Amino acid sequence: MSASAVKADPMRLVREDLAGFAGYASARTAALDGDTWLNANESPSPNAADTDGALRRYPDPQPGALRTLLAGLYGCDADRLLVGRGSDEAIDLLVRALCRPGADAVLVTPPTFGMYAVSARLHGTAVIEVPLLDNEAPDRPIGFEADFAAIERAATAGPVKIVFLCSPGNPTGSALPLERIETLARALQDRALVVVDEAYGEFSEVASAASLIDRQPNIAVLRTLSKAHALAGARIGSVIADAGLIAVLRRCQAPYPLPTPCIDFACRSLSAEAIARTDAGVAQVLAERERLHAALTDSAAVRRVYPSQANFLLVRFHEPDAAMARLLAAGIVVRDQRAASGLGDALRITVGTRDQNNRVIDAINTLERTQ
Structure with missing residues (x-):
């Protein structure tokens, strides 16, 4: 094996103390066959509300049918995909598997999804911030961009084990170019895992970073059925990564992460x-x-509407307090971004139905007339 191949092995990034960690072997872990199942201390009879009796049994920890369907959807091998409780669980598993509490760090690019920092801090892991650039150059579209050079410098200067990139970004709506992601991962291949959160990928023109994993196995991709597939209540998320890293994450996961009804519904x-x-x-x-x-x-009430490759728009207002109050008065609830770094005048508005969007437009136009 060449030196470059050794460097590109993401297993080198896993915590050393987890190298021999086997995790919990549940009653459904072993591949056993039989017609009388008495190995999991389950009830011998169903609950009165369980009409077909399926819920008295624990679910498959990693349901094969669902993994196969998701692998087909995302264009990857099933052994490179772990399914769990939304993207939140995948974020938490990655931090726990790679970062030593009190020793390692994660890097985030604010303004961005807050769960990266929350999971890290709950794990005793430092958070390094490299803010996005709010680009207004005349030769480029107005929008946020990742400062890849600054990200690389910060990641190589400190004990960063994970770089979280959100593409399309939440709340910015900006997608990151694949070639820049691959170049960053190559620069960090013996140092850090580059995690690309593609929760809004179905709305983007940019292809999935999962296509880069063969060349740069220190890339992982997060996907979800919550957004485009309208299954937020089912909590079905996936992490796509090197097969060896997926096996490590599985050993760090709870025994039965997904309820049977959610598995069945997701398959349908x-x-x-x-x-x-x-x-x-x-x-x-x-x-x-x-x-x-x-x-x-x-x-005239709006300062700027950012271009978006997601299912929402980030909007800056001249009078953000008045805009928020006016929308609420019209019964419209949007995401308040005013407490986020650099977004003191901004609201994030999900794209709704045509009628819902008309209500937003009417409310903002009313605000415009009363200013």
């Missing part, structure tokens, strides 16, 4: 017919996103 939601409906829904969101962007850009 990934049928060809359901995927076709999802694709149609995404197309509707994209059309409404552009219409809402144009309408808000034309409003």
Whole structure:
């Protein structure tokens, strides 16, 4: 094996004290066969509300049918995919598996999804911030960009084990170019795992960073069924990574992460017919996103509407307090970003139905007339 191949092995990034860690072997872990299951201390009879009796049994820790469907959806091998309770669990597992409490750090790029820092701090792991650049250069679209040079410098200067990149970004809506992600991962391949959170990937023109893992196995990708697939209540998330790293994460995971009803529902939601409906829904969101962007850009109450490759818009207002109050008075609840770094005048607005978006436009236009 060449020196470069050794450096590119993400298993070198796993905590040394977990090298021989086997995790918990549940009753469903062993591949056993039989017609009378008495190994998990389950009830011999179903609950009165459980009409088919399926819920008296513990679920498969990593349901094969669901993993196969998700692997097909995301274009990866099933042994490179771990399914769990939304992206939040995947973030937590990655921090626990790679970062030594009190010794290692994660790097985040604010403004960004807050759970990266929350998971790190709950684990006793330092958080290093490299803010996004709010780019207004005349030769580029207005939007946020990652400062990849600064990220590389910070990651190599400190004990960073994970770099979290959100693409498309939450709350910015900006997608990161794959070539820059790959270049960063190559520079950090013997130091850190580059995690690309693609929760909003279905709404983006940029291809998935999962396509980079063969060349740079120190890249991991987070996906979810919560957004485009409209299954936020089912809590189905995935992490796609090197097969060896997936095996480590599995050993760090709770014994039965997904409830049986959620597994069954997710499988049904990934049928060809359901995927076709999802694709149609995404197309509707994209059309409404552009219409809402144009309408808000034309409003005198709005300072800036950022370009978005997600299912929301980040909007800066001249009078953000008045805008928030006006929307609430109209019964419209949006995400308040005013406490986020550099976003003291900003609100994040999810793209809704045409009627819902019209209500947003009308409320902002009313605000404009009363200023």
